[in-house]
Each structure stands twice: as C-alpha cells, then as structure tokens.
Amino acid sequence: MSYVIEIDHLTKSYGKNRGVTDVSLKVKEGDIFGFLGPNGAGKSTTIRSMMGFLKFNQGSIKILGMDSVRDREKILKEVGYMPSEAWFYDSMKVSEVIAYAAEIRGKDCRDEAEKLCERLKVNTNKKIRELSYGNKKKVSIVCAMQHRPKLFIFDEPTGGLDPLMQRSFFELIGEYVDKGATCLLSTHVLSEVNKYCKSAAIMRDGRLTMLDCPNIDDDAFLKFYEDEVEI
Amino acid sequence: MIRIFLKELKMNCKSLLIWSLAVGGIGLACLLLYSSMEGEIKGMADAFSNMGMFSDAFGMSTLSIATIKGYFATEVGTVHGLGGSMFAALTAAGMLSKEEELHTGEFLYSFPVSRKKIVLAKSLCILCMIAFFTLICTALYALGFALLGEEIPGKEFITYMAMQFVMDIEIAGVCFALSSMFSKTKIGAALGLALIFYAYDLMGRVVPDLKDYLFIGPFSYSNASDIFSGTDLSVKALCFGACLTVICVVFAFIHYNRRDLSA
Numbered sequence: 102m103s104y105v106i107e108i109d110h111l112t113k114s115y116g117k118n119r120g121v122t123d124v125s126l127k128v129k130e131g132d133i134f135g136f137l138g139p140n141g142a143g144k145s146t147t148i149r150s151m152m153g154f155l156k157f158n159q160g161s162i163k164i165l166g167m168d169s170v171r172d173r174e175k176i177l178k179e180v181g182y183m184p185s186e187a188w189f190y191d192s193m194k195v196s197e198v199i200a201y202a203a204e205i206r207g208k209d210c211r212d213e214a215e216k217l218c219e220r221l222k223v224n225t226n227k228k229i230r231e232l233s234y235g236n237k238k239k240v241s242i243v244c245a246m247q248h249r250p251k252l253f254i255f256d257e258p259t260g261g262l263d264p265l266m267q268r269s270f271f272e273l274i275g276e277y278v279d280k281g282a283t284c285l286l287s288t289h290v291l292s293e294v295n296k297y298c299k300s301a302a303i304m305r306d307g308r309l310t311m312l313d314c315p316n317i318d319d320d321a322f323l324k325f326y327e328d329e330v331e332i
Numbered sequence: 333m334i335r336i337f338l339k340e341l342k343m344n345c346k347s348l349l350i351w352s353l354a355v356g357g358i359g360l361a362c363l364l365l366y367s368s369m370e371g372e373i374k375g376m377a378d379a380f381s382n383m384g385m386f387s388d389a390f391g392m393s394t395l396s397i398a399t400i401k402g403y404f405a406t407e408v409g410t411v412h413g414l415g416g417s418m419f420a421a422l423t424a425a426g427m428l429s430k431e432e433e434l435h436t437g438e439f440l441y442s443f444p445v446s447r448k449k450i451v452l453a454k455s456l457c458i459l460c461m462i463a464f465f466t467l468i469c470t471a472l473y474a475l476g477f478a479l480l481g482e483e484i485p486g487k488e489f490i491t492y493m494a495m496q497f498v499m500d501i502e503i504a505g506v507c508f509a510l511s512s513m514f515s516k517t518k519i520g521a522a523l524g525l526a527l528i529f530y531a532y533d534l535m536g537r538v539v540p541d542l543k544d545y546l547f548i549g550p551f552s553y554s555n556a557s558d559i560f561s562g563t564d565l566s567v568k569a570l571c572f573g574a575c576l577t578v579i580c581v582v583f584a585f586i587h588y589n590r591r592d593l594s595a
Contacts, residue, residue, distance in 0.1 A: 115592075152438075152441070154438065154592065154593045155592045155593070156591070156592055173446065174444045175444070177442065177443060177445075178444040180442070182442040186435060188434065188435035188436050188438070188439060190434075191434075202439075202443070204335050205335050205336065205443045205444075205445060206444060244439070
C-alpha cells in the first residue's frame with residue numbers, strides 16, 4: 102500500500118498555546134480524505150505544518166515519500182494547495198495571477214487553466230480587488246489545480262462558493278483523483294465528507310481521531326462540537 | 333526566483349517613480365532657485381558661516397552657500413539625504429512583512445521556491461529600486477546644473493551620489509532585518525530609524541563628545557558638506573556601515589527561514 106501523506110507523532114505548539122499534539126495520520130494514494138473538526142481544533146496547523154509554513158516541534162511528515170522539511174521544494178512541485186482564505190495581490194488581474202502561479206512552477210498550464218476557468222466560470226479580465234470572496238476562491242482553485250498536481254490540499258475550500266460551483270469543484274476533484282491524484286480536504290461540512298470522501302478523521306483539541314468510516318451521522322458529528330464548547 | 337523578483341519590481345514601480353520624482357524634483361527645484369537667490373545669498377553667506385554650532389551642523393562653516401557647490405551641498409544635500417533614507421527605509425521595511433500583513437504569504441509560499449530564494453529575490457528588488465532611485469535623482473540634479481549653466485563639480489557630485497546610494501543600502505539593510513521579524517509592516521519604526529540616523533549625525537557634528545562616535549551613523553560618510561569640501565571619506569564609517577548591512581541582511585535570511593509564517 103502506497104501512502105501519499107505520512108504524519109508521524111506531529112506536535113506543534115505556539116509558545117504556551119496548544120497547536121496539535123502527537124498527531125499521526127496516513128493517507129493512501131487515490132484517496133479523498135476528509136479532515137473534520139471544530140474551529141481551532143488544529144486542522145489548519147496540521148496542514149500548514151505539511152506545507153512548511155510552520156516549523157513543528159516534534160514528529161515527522163512525509164509527503165509523496167519525501168521529507169517535508171528537507172525536500173520542501175520538490176514536494177511543493179507536486180502539491181496543489183488552497184488556503185481557507187484566498188488572498189492575492191490586489192493590483193493584479195486574474196489572468197496575471199494564474200499565469201504567475203504557472204510561471205513560478207516553470208510549467209505551461211494555459212490549456213488546463215483555460216479549461217478550469219471555463220468550468221468554474223472565472224472572469225480572467227477582472228482585477229483581483231474587484232472580485233467577491235467566492236470568486237477569489239475560484240481563482241484559488243484554478244491556481245491549485247492548473248499544474249495537475251499529485252496531491253491536493255484544500256483548507257475549507259467550499260466556503261463562499263455557490264451550490265453549483267461546489268458541485269463543479271467536487272466533480273473536478275473526482276476527475277483528477279480518477280487520473281491518480283490524491284486529495285486531503287479540511288472542512289466543517291459533514292455532508293461533503295459523507296458524499297465525496299473515502300476516509301476521514303476528526304480533530305479536536307489538537308488531537309486526531311481516525312474514523313472507521315466517513316459516513317457518520319449528524320448527531321455523532323455534532324457531539325464533537327458540543328463537547329468542544331463545554332471544554 | 334527571477335519571476336518573483338520581476339513581480340516585486342513591477343508592483344513597486346509606482347512607488348519608485350513617485351519617490352524618485354518627488355525627491356529629485358524638489359532637489360531640482362531647489363537648484364533652480366539658486367540663480368534667483370544668488371545675489372541675496374552672497375549677503376547671507378557670511379552670516380550663515382558664523383552661526384557657530386548651527387553652521388557646523390549643516391556644513392556651512394566649511395562651504396559657502398554662495399557658491400553652487402556649497403548651495404548644492406547644504407540645500408539639495410539635505411533634501412536628498414532625508415528623502416532617500418526615508419524611501420529606502422519604507423521600501424525595505426515592508427518587503428517581507430507585507431506578505432503576511434496582506435495575507436498573500438500562503439499564496440506565495442505554496443510555490444516550489446525556498447524561503448531563501450524568496451528573500452534573495454526581494455533583497456535584489458530593494459537593491460535595484462535604490463539604484464534606480466539614485467540614478468533618476470542624479471539625472472534630475474545634473475539637469476539642474478545644466479539649466480543653470482553651471483559646471484557640474486564632477487568628482488564630488490559622483491562621490492556624493494555614490495555615498496548616498498551606499499547609505500540608503502545600509503538603512504534598507506537594517507529595515508529589511510526588521511521586516512523579517514514582524515508580520516506587520518513597521519512604517520513608524522522604519523521612518524523613525526531614518527530620522528534618528530539623520531538627527532544623530534546633526535548632533536554628532538555639534539556635540540564634541542559625540543564626534544568620536546559619528547562613524548556609527550550612515551550619514552557620517554555620505555555628508556554632502558564633507559564630500560563637497562574635499563574632506564577624505566571616513567573608511568572607519570564605511571567599514572562599519574558595510575558590516576552592519578551584511579549582518580542585518582544575513583540575519584533577515586536566517587531568521588525568516590526559521591520562523592513560523594502567519595496566515
């Protein structure tokens with residue numbers, strides 16, 4: 102069995118504040134992995150550690166068989182990342198941002214970008230500052246997908262997208278996964294996990310619990326959130 | 333890396349033009365006033381050169397503002413020194429921190445480019461911007477001399493502009509280190525730093541106890557009055573400035589590579 106993501110006993114703290122504690126996680130090749138949990142549970146900390154934005158205290162992360170610290174550049178060539186908040190340089194046009202993202206990767210992604218923009222109805226002539234939150238998210242999706250990466254990491258990707266775009270987004274993920282890609286999806290939306298994910302885990306209080314099956318019911322899911330509030 | 337460098341240059345182009353034309357333009361306007369003030373200045377020159385500490389601080393005890401060299405050194409020298417240092421400070425102070433402040437960091441750092449290369453691209457951008465700034469201002473001042481029909485004091489003029497370039501690099505280096513430490517751009521601190529360096533040089537020229545420590549400030553080796561009056565450049569001050577610049581830039585590389593980036 103080949104694993105695309107292997108996180109081993111990851112611990113990250115922010116001074117005295119908890120980040121994540123002893124998180125271990127494996128994601129199989131071709132999986133669509135749902136990453137659930139309340140706000141502040143540690144999902145973004147885990148993802149940001151994987152991306153190399155954060156320097157973690159203990160543990161190790163392997164992505165596509167490579168060490169996340171030592172081989173960061175090689176890994177990022179094969180990763181398409183979409184942050185929870187899509188921010189770009191305001192003065193640039195959408196077409197410039199998309200071209201810039203491709204050029205830094207040293208790839209000609211024009212055909213794929215055009216296809217994605219058409220599917221997601223992205224107006225490439227607008228300036229970034231003219232875009233709504235949802236439209237910025239769509240640009241972020243194009244930037245994450247246009248180079249056809251082996252691994253997608255999405256942090257709450259569907260916030261701000263209308264239902265039609267949400268469907269298009271998951272259709273696109275399905276198509277890329279059918280071609281061999283893997284996807285890790287952080288979300289608050291249980292129905293997305295139930296409908297699209299093959300496996301899932303829930304984070305709470307900086308710790309991770311693997312789910313036997315991604316199809317959990319609403320009551321069991323909400324229990325995690327209620328318990329969190331009590332804490 | 334070259335793509336990041338070009339993008340930074342393009343994004344900072346407007347700011348570069350505004351600062352260059354503003355500082356260079358004010359300097360040019362000052363120079364052009366020389367012809368209309370020439371007669372009156374002659375009468376004031378003696379008074380200005382005998383004002384004790386004030387004359388020392390502004391270099392009017394060693395140069396006569398009735399001459400074009402003296403006028404350029406005291407008037408344009410102050411405008412360019414202050415304007416250039418503020419431009420360098422502001423440009424460098426935001427170069428790294430703006431990515432986190434404007435939340436574009438997650439976009440930029442998700443590309444397969446190491447942080448070291450990003451810092452290198454941004455530091456080269458600062459270097460180029462200061463070089464362009466100095467060149468534009470130099471061209472405008474040279475135009476001023478030409479319009480006045482005065483001969484450019486070649487050696488002193490080139491030395492002065494070169495030393496101003498070095499000084500701006502030093503101030504930018506210190507502010508670049510600041511930029512690597514914070515996720516918010518410290519505009520006040522950067523401008524304050526440039527003004528403190530300027531004030532330190534002014535004080536150092538009038539307070540006898542400070543004179544031995546004047547070399548610490550970057551304005552010491554780039555002082556227009558010293559250069560235009562033929563005083564030898566302070567090698568000690570230049571070496572200190574070079575060391576401080578290297579230390580600050582190396583610090584920025586190391587620290588930025590090690591720290592967590594906020595969302």
